[in-house]
Amino acid sequence: MLGLTADTKETMMDTINYARELPLDMIRFANTIGFPGTEMFNRYHAKGMVASYNWDDYSFYSSKSLFTHQELTEDILNEYMNLAYKKSIFFNPSFILRRLWRGIRTGDFFWDAYYAVKFAILPASTNKGGSHYYAKDRWPVYDFANKNLSRTEYQIVRKTTKMEKDSPNESQLPNLIAVGKQ
Secondary structure, three states, rough: OOOOOOOOOHHHHHHHHHHOOOOOOOOOOEEEOOOOOOOHHHHHHOOOEEOOOOOOOOOOOOOOOOOOOOOOOHHHHHHHHHHHHHHHHOHHHHHHHHHHHHHHOOOHHHHHHHHHHHHHOOOEEEEEOOOOOOOOOHHHOOOOOOOOOOOOOOOOOOOOOOHHOOOOOOOOOOHHHHHHOO
């Protein structure tokens, strides 16, 4: 993931170089997206850094700037996204050899070649997308930019001492089974 809150050009380059060294035969880079309900999104919202409240834009394949980064511009993030793919795939002979070997071994060599050409031609991320909804004009409209977001509470499930006291022990199980059969 590129474009984390604390990322700089140097840390993104470290991420790219680290990914290049891994013995992978599949790789995917994505811009960091703080989805609604997460701590990251709530922090960005509190600082006024959320650039889009259109939920259709929230996709890993989007190159739209969803957040204003403290140190990096949208152009720099897109530049490093393209650089990540170039350095870790196209200019990485060990990755290419692993993909060739995988393609020969699995019989998917021609599909791998097809997608390699397609991947080389298409950009790393795109502004295409969006959804087509039925009767969108009848949907409620919310003003998220001027609204305080409520914190999402997650249910935490764990045993408590009360549950342990109330649960039957092994000596009571035969009696419970006998009661259940009646």
